[in-house]
Amino acid sequence: MTKRTNISIDSDPAMEKVRAIIMQKERAEIEELHYILDNQEELSTRVIPIIEGELEFFKKQFPKEFEHVIHKLIDHRIKESQDSILDVMYPMVGKMVQKYVNQQFQLIRDRLDNQVERSSILSRLFNRAKGIKESDVQLSELHDISIEEIYVIQKNSGLLIGSASRNETVDPDSVAGMLTAIKLFVEDAFRQGEQNLEVIQYETYEIFLQTFHTYSIAVAMNGALSTSQKVKLREDLFKLGEEINPLVQQIDETTNGKIREKLELFFMSALQKQEKYLSRRELHLLSKNTNKK
Template sequence: MDKQKFEVLKDILFEDARKRNEELDNKVKAIDEIISDRAKLEPRIAPILEDQVHYLEKNFPTLFGAAITASIRKQIKDSQDEVVDALYPIIGKMIKKYISLELARLSERIDRQLDRAFSWEGWIRRIKAWFGGVDERDLIMTELAQPELEEVFVIQQESGLLMGSYSKHQTLDQDMVAGMLTAIKTFVKEAFPGGYQELETIEYENYKIIINNLKSFYVAVVISGNMNTDFKMKLDDIMTDFEQQVMEKYLGDKENFSEDQLTELIKANFGKLNNGE
């Protein structure tokens, strides 16, 4: 009997508390439903996020500028060679285009001056060029040997080991050529020290070896004949593209990048030079 009374008393005393409890329970369920359902959650938090994004956009330089600048500066300082390798193809092309443009302007100015000049040789050359349908300067070059790609070597910087090559004639052992070229490069570097300097060209009679140095490897291209500006520009473009491809593939997957793959890459790129593409 006493127990019944106690229960009644408990109901009376705790009724409010139970109701509040039920309300809270329902609210938690409703919140849980919103959180678990993306469609319901999105419209609620989107405005807040939007505000935050706007705030970040507006204040990004102030909030993160100093930290990012410091981080980039440190990264560049710690890995200068990698940065140079990464930027080389882009900056190299930009500089080359700028210089080419300036040279073209200079050439045009010289042409204007030449046009004004009067000489028998000039007239004869001009007439020949006109009949042949070629540029006057190129006509002079045709008297000399045409430039042609003879060999291409891709060589590891330190060891001097051959990574891949292309040769028109296969006269010498390419591994030994790669070793000797590296030894010559090393000798020049040791004999004439001074900052970041590398051997870039070797000339002997009708041949020219053009060397392009990157951090882990270098490319040596053997050209015969007289290199005219067009050929040189085409070669520069091909070298830059080729080096970029090798860096992406070789540095990306050193272990599985085979000599055959590299040889194919050399043929695909440098073949354009002799095909006149």
């Protein structure tokens, strides 16, 4: 029987030499690869062009590959935030329509003025003969109107989002609820589609309602508004709507206070305008009395 020598191939120096000769090329390549991988600069110069190429390809292919996904996402987002979008759009569209109506009114007014000018010369002469000043006539045409209360009401549910009042005499929650009930009742009873109830009148008291997409603003006034004053008030309410839109989107326990601040500012501005008008009138009456003396 032949005896087998038990020498390990791995530890045999001759075998190691043979292995080194055969694997020389591969070992050199592995060393180079290690050098590249360990050296960031070397790695960058090789990898960056590949990434850039892929990115370029991705940029070109992205619209084609992901168009339907993006469209779906956008549709979903629009559906989800439909209320917020509409709330933002309402005052903007309202303002545009208001601007157009104002321009048309101005055109009609200009035309009427031209026509009336001739006939009014006679009445002016008549007034002057009687000692009545033109400014007195103009001032007498203005009405004394004061804003008493203002409410921001959640549409349909009638829940009060915020309010401000000059006297705090009534329960604003009940008023908001009842106003909504009346509004819904009238709109439902007359089935006027998308039309909204805009004014509720009670003797000298008038409640002006401006409806937005998810809420309404109700302004209670003492005194009746003329058409031009209604146009102005609507403009102001659209501006107010823009300010309170972000607050109405997320109603929590702080919303009422924040909206109240905005409404109080609105009140102040209305008061200032009224005081300005009153002081003008007082000054005018004073000068009239002085002239008489």
